[in-house]
Amino acid sequence: MSRSQEKKCPICGKPADEKLKPFCSKRCADVDLNRWLSGSYVIPARDDEPIADTGDDE
Ligand SMILES: [Zn+2]
Numbered sequence: 001m002s003r004s005q006e007k008k009c010p011i012c013g014k015p016a017d018e019k020l021k022p023f024c025s026k027r028c029a030d031v032d033l034n035r036w037l038s039g040s041y042v043i044p045a046r047d048d049e050p051i052a053d054t055g056d057d058e
Pocket residue numbers: 009010011012013014023024025028
């Protein structure tokens with residue numbers, strides 16, 4: 001099972017750059033950013049921040 005973990009640039013479909021992923025280049029990142037800023041201002045739900053226990057250790 002060799003599942004490729006390479007992500008493709010959502011802008012042009014090229015393999016993403018390790019440093020710029022999910023984009024392949026700074027330019028594509030800018031394109032996406034502009035698209036995002038000029039488009040509907042929708043903030044996608046993020047799972048980045050883990051939900052910590054509400055501090056109840058008082
Ligand atoms: Zn690209």
